[in-house]
Structure formats: structure tokens, C-alpha cells
Amino acid sequence: MEIILALSIGALAGSGIWLILRSRTYQVLIGLSLLSYAVNLFIFSMGRLRTDAPPILEKGVPNTLAHYTDPVPQALVLTAIVITFAMTALFLVVLLVARGLTRNDHVDGRES
Amino acid sequence: MISNESLLLAAIAIPFLGSLVAALLPTNARNLEAWLAGSVALAEIGIFSVLYPAITDGQVVRSEWAWMPTAGLNFVLRIDGLSWIFALLIAGIGGLVFLYARYYMSPQDPVPRFFSFLLAFMGSMLGIVFSGNLIQLVFFWELTSVFSFLLIAYWHHDASARSGARLALTITAAGGLCLFGGVLVLGEIVGSYDLDEVLASGVLIRSHDLYLPALVLILLGAFTKSAQFPFHVWLPRAMAAPTPVSAYLHSATMVKAGIFLLIRLWPVLSGTEAWLWLVATTGLITFVTGAYLAMFQNDLKGVLAYSTISHLGLTTLLLGMDAPLATVAAIFHVMNHATFKASLFMAAGVIDHETGTRDIRKLSGLYRYMPVTTALATVAAAAMAGVPLLNGFLSKEMFFAETIETHDGSLMDTLLPYFATVAAAFSVAYSLRFIRDVFFGPPPTNLPHEPHEPPHWMRFPIELLVVVCLLVGMFPNYTIGPFLNVAVASVLGATAPKFNLAIWHGFTLPFVMSIVAMAGGIAVYAFLKLYNFDNRRMPWPAVGELIPTDFVGATARSAMRWIGTRSLQPQLRSVVCFAFVAGLAPLVGRTLFPETLQLTKIDAAFALVWIIGVVCALATAYQAKFHRLAALIFMSGAGIATFLTFIYLSAPDLALTQLLVEVVTTVLILLGLRWLPKRDERLLKTDSSMLMRRYVDLTIAMVVGTGLAMLAFAVMTRPAPQYNLAEFFLHRSYAEGGGRNVVNVILVDFRGFDTLGEITVLCIVALVVFALLRRFRPSPESIGSPEQKRIQEAFDVDHPDRRPGETIADYLLIPSVIMRLLFPVIGTLGIYLFLRGHDLPGGGFVAGLTLAIAIILQYMGGGAAWVEDRIRVFPLRWMAVGFAFALAGGGIALAFGYPFLTAFAYDLHLPVVGSLHLSTVLLFDLGVLAIVLGATVLIIIALAHQSIRTHRKPKAAAAEEAT
Numbered sequence A: 001m002e003i004i005l006a007l008s009i010g011a012l013a014g015s016g017i018w019l020i021l022r023s024r025t026y027q028v029l030i031g032l033s034l035l036s037y038a039v040n041l042f043i044f045s046m047g048r049l050r051t052d053a054p055p056i057l058e059k060g061v062p063n064t065l066a067h068y069t070d071p072v073p074q075a076l077v078l079t080a081i082v083i084t085f086a087m088t089a090l091f092l093v094v095l096l097v098a099r100g101l102t103r104n105d106h107v108d109g110r111e112s
Numbered sequence B: 001m002i003s004n005e006s007l008l009l010a011a012i013a014i015p016f017l018g019s020l021v022a023a024l025l026p027t028n029a030r031n032l033e034a035w036l037a038g039s040v041a042l043a044e045i046g047i048f049s050v051l052y053p054a055i056t057d058g059q060v061v062r063s064e065w066a067w068m069p070t071a072g073l074n075f076v077l078r079i080d081g082l083s084w085i086f087a088l089l090i091a092g093i094g095g096l097v098f099l100y101a102r103y104y105m106s107p108q109d110p111v112p113r114f115f116s117f118l119l120a121f122m123g124s125m126l127g128i129v130f131s132g133n134l135i136q137l138v139f140f141w142e143l144t145s146v147f148s149f150l151l152i153a154y155w156h157h158d159a160s161a162r163s164g165a166r167l168a169l170t171i172t173a174a175g176g177l178c179l180f181g182g183v184l185v186l187g188e189i190v191g192s193y194d195l196d197e198v199l200a201s202g203v204l205i206r207s208h209d210l211y212l213p214a215l216v217l218i219l220l221g222a223f224t225k226s227a228q229f230p231f232h233v234w235l236p237r238a239m240a241a242p243t244p245v246s247a248y249l250h251s252a253t254m255v256k257a258g259i260f261l262l263i264r265l266w267p268v269l270s271g272t273e274a275w276l277w278l279v280a281t282t283g284l285i286t287f288v289t290g291a292y293l294a295m296f297q298n299d300l301k302g303v304l305a306y307s308t309i310s311h312l313g314l315t316t317l318l319l320g321m322d323a324p325l326a327t328v329a330a331i332f333h334v335m336n337h338a339t340f341k342a343s344l345f346m347a348a349g350v351i352d353h354e355t356g357t358r359d360i361r362k363l364s365g366l367y368r369y370m371p372v373t374t375a376l377a378t379v380a381a382a383a384m385a386g387v388p389l390l391n392g393f394l395s396k397e398m399f400f401a402e403t404i405e406t407h408d409g410s411l412m413d414t415l416l417p418y419f420a421t422v423a424a425a426f427s428v429a430y431s432l433r434f435i436r437d438v439f440f441g442p443p444p445t446n447l448p449h450e451p452h453e454p455p456h457w458m459r460f461p462i463e464l465l466v467v468v469c470l471l472v473g474m475f476p477n478y479t480i481g482p483f484l485n486v487a488v489a490s491v492l493g494a495t496a497p498k499f500n501l502a503i504w505h506g507f508t509l510p511f512v513m514s515i516v517a518m519a520g521g522i523a524v525y526a527f528l529k530l531y532n533f534d535n536r537r538m539p540w541p542a543v544g545e546l547i548p549t550d551f552v553g554a555t556a557r558s559a560m561r562w563i564g565t566r567s568l569q570p571q572l573r574s575v576v577c578f579a580f581v582a583g584l585a586p587l588v589g590r591t592l593f594p595e596t597l598q599l600t601k602i603d604a605a606f607a608l609v610w611i612i613g614v615v616c617a618l619a620t621a622y623q624a625k626f627h628r629l630a631a632l633i634f635m636s637g638a639g640i641a642t643f644l645t646f647i648y649l650s651a652p653d654l655a656l657t658q659l660l661v662e663v664v665t666t667v668l669i670l671l672g673l674r675w676l677p678k679r680d681e682r683l684l685k686t687d688s689s690m691l692m693r694r695y696v697d698l699t700i701a702m703v704v705g706t707g708l709a710m711l712a713f714a715v716m717t718r719p720a721p722q723y724n725l726a727e728f729f730l731h732r733s734y735a736e737g738g739g740r741n742v743v744n745v746i747l748v749d750f751r752g753f754d755t756l757g758e759i760t761v762l763c764i765v766a767l768v769v770f771a772l773l774r775r776f777r778p779s780p781e782s783i784g785s786p787e788q789k790r791i792q793e794a795f796d797v798d799h800p801d802r803r804p805g806e807t808i809a810d811y812l813l814i815p816s817v818i819m820r821l822l823f824p825v826i827g828t829l830g831i832y833l834f835l836r837g838h839d840l841p842g843g844g845f846v847a848g849l850t851l852a853i854a855i856i857l858q859y860m861g862g863g864a865a866w867v868e869d870r871i872r873v874f875p876l877r878w879m880a881v882g883f884a885f886a887l888a889g890g891g892i893a894l895a896f897g898y899p900f901l902t903a904f905a906y907d908l909h910l911p912v913v914g915s916l917h918l919s920t921v922l923l924f925d926l927g928v929l930a931i932v933l934g935a936t937v938l939i940i941i942a943l944a945h946q947s948i949r950t951h952r953k954p955k956a957a958a959a960e961e962a963t
Helices: A002-020 A025-045 A071-102 B004-024 B030-055 B081-104 B111-130 B134-152 B159-190 B195-199 B202-207 B211-225 B231-240 B243-252 B256-269 B273-294 B300-320 B324-355 B371-385 B391-404 B411-439 B456-474 B481-495 B509-530 B551-563 B568-587 B604-623 B628-648 B652-673 B688-716 B724-735 B742-750 B752-774 B787-798 B806-810 B813-836 B844-862 B864-870 B875-895 B920-948 B955-962
Strands: B061-068 B073-079 B905-910 B914-919
Touching: A002 A025, A002 B568, A002 B604, A002 B628, A002 B688, A025 A071, A025 B604, A025 B628, A025 B652, A025 B688, A071 B652, A071 B724, A071 B742, A071 B752, A071 B920, B004 B030, B004 B061, B004 B073, B004 B111, B030 B061, B030 B081, B030 B111, B073 B081, B073 B111, B073 B134, B073 B195, B081 B111, B081 B243, B081 B256, B081 B324, B081 B456, B081 B481, B111 B134, B111 B243, B111 B256, B134 B159, B134 B195, B134 B211, B134 B231, B134 B243, B134 B256, B159 B195, B159 B202, B159 B211, B159 B231, B159 B551, B195 B256, B202 B211, B202 B256, B211 B256, B211 B273, B231 B243, B231 B300, B243 B300, B243 B324, B256 B300, B256 B324, B256 B481, B273 B300, B273 B411, B300 B324, B300 B391, B300 B411, B324 B371, B324 B391, B324 B456, B324 B481, B371 B391, B371 B411, B371 B456, B391 B411, B391 B456, B391 B509, B411 B509, B568 B688, B604 B628, B628 B652, B652 B742, B652 B844, B652 B920, B724 B742, B742 B752, B742 B920, B752 B875, B752 B920, B787 B806, B813 B844, B813 B920, B844 B864, B844 B920, B864 B920, B875 B920, B914 B920
Parallel strands: none
Antiparallel strands: B061 B073, B905 B914
């Protein structure tokens, strides 16, 4: 499991970095989304991989890490997901407005 | 009776308050401004005269306020003899300059800014001399640099004023940083920043290992401020300032701040080889070069600027001689120089004002037009040259007497009297030139204005200062004597020497030196006149002239060219590389992987999910340039794989959020695609440099991706650290937060403040998006209907049995019916997810997104107009209400004296319904819901509305299309 998730994080991050280094604004937008998947999964994986142990407390089960997965990385990632949406929305609108003003979609606002 | 302590505070506060008031007066209120500023100066002088009796016997008046008690820092104001005499200078010259400025500034100049800065400068300068704490002194020191910058650049439409201001700020502020460093070292040595404690630790400081670094840093601060060679270059450039500023800041007060500091710290820093060599040598070089260069200036203010540099050098030299009597002479000369130099600057300003030029070559014979000004300037210039019966003569005699004294018997010591005489001769020469070339000789030709005497009150400050020059020069013991005694006693204490301010000491060696200098000066002037030095280029030591006009700006620009770029790609590339190196650095020299890997069994379904996920990610990267829709679909594929991972690995809340965000993001980007340009075939062409860049980027992407994969693997395969944070939340979630869904409890209760910050960010983003789109100007080629819509409309036109628009209306007919039917279902689901959120997966974020999707689906199915006819969509209000709820949910605790966001819970037992758990957290979570709902809907529909808006084409583009 670990090796699969690690390779997936690597592939997502690599694809994302490749895209944010490109010259079209849309590529950068998509690249940032891929990169945020990778980063969110990376942070999430810091709590180690556990199946069937969601941090939803059940009656009669001791409230320890032995029975539940670590909730802290999850709380961090949850807000990160929502903020990523906000960032994507803002960047999308900025790139649309920039395209209207510059009449091109190069990240520098002008074709080099 | 007001205490001396509060008077001291008032002395600092009044100028700053005055500055505030001055800034608020009307633009053309020259009289009012001058009255205000003048009253401030008079009030200051009044305060000082009340304080004077308290300090005459070498006492110190101190008042202290706790500032940063934890760091052992207090805000200390103290006044002693030295501070008093400097303060009098600052307020006295200040008052005269304010009066002068009333007539100097033209009605077109925005005077509130001018007087406001001048008053604030006065306050900062008084702050320096009254500071009883070294850190506080540095603060006021930097403040004077800032106001000097603002005042030099007062006429900011003038490029030379701007560049002069920049140069002055760069040099003096850099020096201020050095001073700050020096003060910190000094505080480290003494163990306190309190001035009185520092002054009591002279022996400790001088014998400490850190003495030399402290000395060098403090001297750098003093020398830059007081324009000592080679830092003097900023002062001539600062002459672009209005003349009142030059008279006040750049001759009388601010440039004396460095001298003040040297005198202030003289008792503890002087008396060593290093002090003698550094201070005396710098002073001597500045003294001689300044005087030499002043002879070659053709600008009246240029002469005065270099002369100021020379006199500052003289004062520094006196302080460097390390003799008590020399220090007396230094304090005396500071006062004398301020009086004659300020009056000369004002006279230069009068000439500039009344003739329209300051060029000595154009001016001539002005005594015919302005006899009184001529007389005043002549007396002041004579004081500058050191002519007997004037104040400049007295301090110059004391200086000569000190140069003759043997100090250490070195070569420099032996040659000192000769250097002093030569430089004094130069100063006679430039003073003579200042008077003879400007006021005497043939009548002027081609002057911009017909010259005449200035208004009486403009001349009054000059008259007063010249009278002071004469009185001090003739009756020193009855005028400056007592004050000088008090000032000297405060610096030298018990070692204060007896000194005699008599004007006639007999036919002594210093007097002979004066005579020689006088004769030599006349000879030098005659010689230079003979060789027509007016039109010579500046001689070699004029390093200041070698500096290009806009040195600082040009340096900054060329630095930007080298280290900066307007291009995003290199910037992002360096960010990525830097982040990689920063992540790698802590790993160097450690084993990345543990010896025993903690692995869980591989699940075939999970592997399959990520095979697809990775293929999607790579395909996204490959297709994002030309196939945007395909890239979006592939990206969603990777998103779904992430969502499945969260479900599988025990993170139901994350999974829900990820899925919903995925939906909303996809809709959002789909709406945006319409405004992006069509595929441009020219972009397919590649050249070798582009290929090169791609290989580099591909390498970076692969290396960083691999690195992150290895790091993730290394962490995941280690045993989880036994840390308390997770246990903390697991233990207390139900006991204290009253919820079983630990993630939700963390978000809305334990870390509620973070969440409040996050929803605020969400609100801001939504508002920014809304604002950006309100005035959205799409690219002209994107304004027309999309191709698909045009085909559909053409189809309707071609078929007589169809009405226009029918195809579009029928489009997605069945899905749109389903979407409409789903609205109440999804709405109910959203409310359910919200209500159960505290105990089961769900909560405000998830519920808000769900409700947003319910509304967005209606937009997709029915179109914006259809939806807005039927549902009231007010996302801005929802956000506002949500924010109010979130604040109220957190604020209730405040009313009961608990910290913000403390949760209150109450279990209500109702018949039939059963137990109901009510909590302020629910109110907070409701706020989160409303904000997430409002922000998401606002963003999406703001973008959706662009398609049904009519966009005007920019005129240029329309014209282009027409041709």
C-alpha cells in the first residue's frame, strides 16, 4: 500500500510541477490542482495508512490511537481542500481577466 | 506647577502633534502653517527656559516609562547641559526657518506637507538629543533620515530631488543600521541600553574585546549622518531640497546629529588609539577636502554644502584629538557654525528667490539692488572665514590652539597645524568668492528676474542670526559662555577644563595662523581668479561628482535586470528548486529508510485505482496545452482516485469534501473554458532553446516527484511516533467537545479560530472574484457565441418547423428534468449532513458544498434566467449572515467571560423527539455552512452570468474587425 501511495504522490507532484512550469495559464491552473492533490495526500499519509479506523468515536471502544486513525492530518487536509478550491477559483478568474486585457494566455501576459 | 518630567514629555510630543495638525490644514494656508509651526518652536523654547535651572549644576532631568519591560527597555527622556544646548539650537533655528519658509515657499507649493514634515523632523531631532536609551535614540535617528528623505524629495516632480533624496536615504539609513548594530554591541558589553548606565561604564567598554566592533559601527553611523569623507557625497546632492530644508536639516541640525552622538559618547568611547586614528583622520580628510572642493562650486548652495562638510570635518577632528579643551571647542563650533551657516543658506535662498538663479557665474554686483542682504551675508561669510570679532573666529582660534598642542607626537600630529592653516585659507577663499563674485563687481546681466530686497520678515531670521554672530563674537562671556559651561560640564563632568572665551589672547601662535590663513586665502582666491577657475571642471577629489545622477535608482534597476525577471517561469522554477533543496538539506547524512519497513498488505483494488490515477495525472500533464477539456477530465480522474483513497484509508470527511469540491471545481473550470483562446498552431513550432527548457523542466519535475515519493514512503513505513496530539483530540473530543466525529470537533471547536480565518479567506476570494468579474472585458474573439451554439441556431433557422432557440431549449431535456427533481433531495441531504456533522461524517463545509451543488445543478439544467425567476439566490447575503453566525457562535463565550470561541453545550430533553444536543458550536458550524454555500454559489454564478451578458468590444478591436 505504502509503495503505491508513495508512487502516486510522486506522479501527481511530478505532473503538477511540469505543468506549473509551462507557459500557458491554463496549464498552470491544472498543474496547481494536481500539485495540491499530491500535497494533500502527502500530509494525509503522515498519519500512516489505516483501513477501517475512521476517527468517529464509537461507544464502548477506548479512545486511543490503537482503535482510531490519527485525526490531526485529516483536519489539516480538510481545510486545505476547501482553500484549494478557493485558490483555483481565484486563479481561474484572474487568468480569464488577464486574457481579456492582454489578448493572450501566456503567463507573462505577452508572448515572448 | 507642571513637573519637569511632564515638560520633557511635552517637548517631544508638541512637534509631532503640531505636525499632525499642520498636515490637516488647507493647501494654501501659508500664514496659518507658519503661525502654527512658529508657536511650536516658541513653546519649545519656553519649555527649555523653564527646564534650564534644573540642569545648570550638572544635574540630569530624567523621566521614564515602561516600554518593553520584559526586554529591560524603558522609554527614557533625559536632559542635561549638552542636550539642552542642542535642543535650543534645534528649536531656535527651527523657528527662524519656519518664518523664512513662509516667504520662501510659493503659493503653488502644497505647504501642509512641507510644514508637517518640518515639524515632525523637529520632534525626531529633539527625540535624538533627549533620548536616555540608546535603542530609542537609534529609532529617532532613523526617523530623521526618513523625514530628511521626504523633505529633500519635497518637489518630487524634479528628478534631481528624487535621486538626491534616494542617495541621502540610502547612505544615512545604511549608517543608521550600522549604528543600531553598534548600539546592540554596546548594550551587550554594558548589560543595559540606558544612557546613564552606559556613560558610567567607560572603563569596562574601552577594555572590552568588543570595543573595536562597537566603535567602528557607531562611527559609521555618525560619519554617514554627519557627511564625513567618503560618505559626504549625499550632502551636495541633498541641495535639491527647498532652501529652508537645507538651512535647517543639512547645515544646522540633522548633520550635527553625528557630531552630537560623538560628543555624547565621547566620555566612554574616546581615549584609545583606535578613536584617535579613526575619528581624527576622518575629520582631517573631510575638513581639507571639503574646503578645497568648496572653492570650485559654481552653485551658491553647492559652496555652502561643501563648506558645511568641511566644518563638520573640523568638528570631528576636534573630537578626535581626544583632549577636553578640544571637545569644548567642538561644542562651541557646532553652535557657531549653525548660526552663520543657516543665515548664509537663507541668504542664498533670498538671492535665488529674487534673481531666479544660484549660479555664481551669472550673479554679480547685487549690492546695488539688495544692500541690506549684502551686509548681512558679508558678516555671516566673514564669520565662516574666521574673521575677528565674529563667533567663527573664536572657535577657529580654539581649534588652532588645539592643533599646536602635542598629542602623541606622530607625523600627523606634527603636520596638523599646517593642514589646519591650509584648509582655513581655502575657507577664506571660498567665503571671499561667495561675497565678492555675487554682491560686488559689475551689474548683473541676463538675470531671470530684476533683483530687489526680499520682504522684511523673510530677511528677519538672517538679521537675527547675524546679530547673534556679532554678539557671540564680541561678548562671548556674556552670551554663550554660561550655556557652554553647562554643556561642557554635562559631558566632561569633573574633568571639565577651565577655558577662556576672550577675543584677544595676545599675539599668540594661533593668531599668527589666522593671519596667515587670511592672507593665504586672499592669495588663493586671486590666483584662481587669474586662471579663470569658474569654468573649470571639478578637480579630482570630487568623488561625489563621479557618482551618476540617479545612482541609487540606476543601481537598483540594473540589479533588477540581473537578479529579477518579469517572467513567471524562471521564478517558479527557482521556487521549486529552492523548495527541493530546502526539503533535502535536513536529510543529508541521515538514513532515509528505516531498517524494518512497516508495510501494510497491498490491496489489488487500491493498486488498480492508482494505476488509473497515475495515468490520468500523466495524461493531464500531456494534454493541458491543447486539449483543455480532455485535461480537465483526466484531472478529475486523478481527483476521483484521491477521493477513493480517502474513503479507503479511514477518512470519510475528507472523502466527502474532496468529492464535492471536485464537482464544483469541474463546473467552474468548464464555465471558464469558453473564454480561453482557440488552439494556436503557431505554438506547435519549437526551437532548440524551447526544447532545452522542456528537458530541464522535465528533469526538475521527475527529480522532485521522485524525491517526494521517497520521502512519503520513508515516513509512511516508519512506526507512528507516540505523540500526544492525536491522543489529546481523541480523548477530549467527546468528553469536552461533545462530538464523536473527531475531525469535525477539531475544526469547529478545538481549532475554531483557524476555521474562522479560513472562512474569512473564502469570503475574500469570493468577493474578489465577484469584483473582478463585474467589469470583465473578455478578449474580443471570445465575445461571439461559441461554435456549437451557432450551429444549433443555424439548424433552427434552416428548418421551418423549428422556432429559433428551440434546439438549445431542448438540449439536455431529460437530465434537466432529473436535476430539477433532485433539488429538494440534495437540499435535504445537505441539511442532514450538516446536522449529523458533529457525530458522523458531515458538517458545515460538506453541507455548504452540497447545498451549493443543488443550486448549481438548477443553473445547469434550466439556465440562469430560469433559476433566478424561481429561486431567490442572494449569495452575498448568505455570506454576511454566515459570518454573523460564526462570530456570534464564538462571541457568546465572551459575554460570559470565557475566551472567544469557547463552546457551550446543553442537552435538551424533549418529549417524543428525545434528547437534543444543543451547542454554540452548531451556530458556528451553521456560519461555516452559509459562508461556504454563499461563496461557492457567488463564484460560480458570477462566472456563469458572463455568458448571458452583452459584452461591448473595445473600440480598437471593433475597428480592427471592421477593416
